[in-house]
């Protein structure tokens with residue numbers, strides 16, 4: 001009986017100490033948040049190992065026991081880690097691209113065409129603009145499928161300097177001319193900040209390609225543009241880095257950003273890249289921006305594009321990007337992965353079976 005009382009009494013004291021520790025931990029966490037804010041304003045790194053070491057030295061120097069110094073160090077390191085996580089979470093929450101800042105889906109308006117929200121968008125066109133007639137053949141097919149967006153590369157950032165580099169401004173001119181014939185919107189990649197302003201004369205959406213996802217001067221220039229931006233994930237970029245790249249654009253004043261998962265580099269060789277399908281729901285959860293999946297670059301092959309597109313839509317993607325060429329075998333770039341026009345028509349027919357409807361229906365644009 002007496003022993004029982006003793007245990008109860010000690011446990012009661014323990015409960016009181018727990019409450020005090022909780023109060024102190026919460027007070028400490030608030031201080032860490034305030035420090036995090038100050039550091040953010042000053043642009044200082046949140047993780048500070050020197051500060052952590054000096055705090056550990058100070059507490060172990062006066063450690064009265066019975067915990068030994070290693071145990072005290074371990075416990076405090078856990079507290080530092082939790083504080084750092086809290087600072088990082090606060091920072092992530094504060095991002096303009098974060099859904100916490102903006103719970104509703106952003107609908108990007110490209111002229112009269114809306115991307116995101118309830119619509120499912122298909123962006124199709126050749127990898128590179130090669131000639132007016134080549135673009136015209138694809139544009140006709142894109143229009144006939146009831147789609148609104150024609151893609152095509154005029155500035156081609158190629159791995160080898162000896163590969164076709166694109167028709168540059170002439171390519172943009174062709175895209176505009178042909179798109180106007182078929183009332184289509186043009187999506188094309190810009191690689192140099194100085195070309196962003198000029199691009200406004202020719203195109204409707206500026207693409208920033210995977211290789212330039214962390215070209216910060218280009219991102220800032222895109223942020224100053226009045227055109228919507230189609231931002232592709234870098235091939236070795238984490239989802240967080242991808243969102244920070246989008247934040248560069250939005251923080252400069254351009255909120256009209258679409259994200260595109262296009263596969264990441266892994267050891268797998270049977271596909272050109274590895275489609276990170278989990279990035280789709282993650283991006284949708286973390287951010288309010290429309291999310292696309294590039295089924296051409298992620299796979300690098302034609303035979304699995306349809307199931308990959310279905311997977312993208314099932315995972316919540318707002319749209320699909322794919323490459324179509326009148327004669328892929330003679331294409332000046334990406335000959336192995338572009339589909340021809342009959343294959344594109346068959347693909348679209350399957351897409352319609354998966355809930356992607358013609359333009360007359362507001363579900364697809």
Ligand SMILES: O=C(O)C(=O)C[C@]1(C(=O)O)C=C[C@@H](O)C=C1
Pocket residue numbers: 032035036046047048049051052079080081083084
């Ligand atoms: O003092 C700081 O600079 C903090 O950010 C606070 C704190 C802490 O919890 O004490 C958190 C993370 C840093 O790595 C170092 C210390």
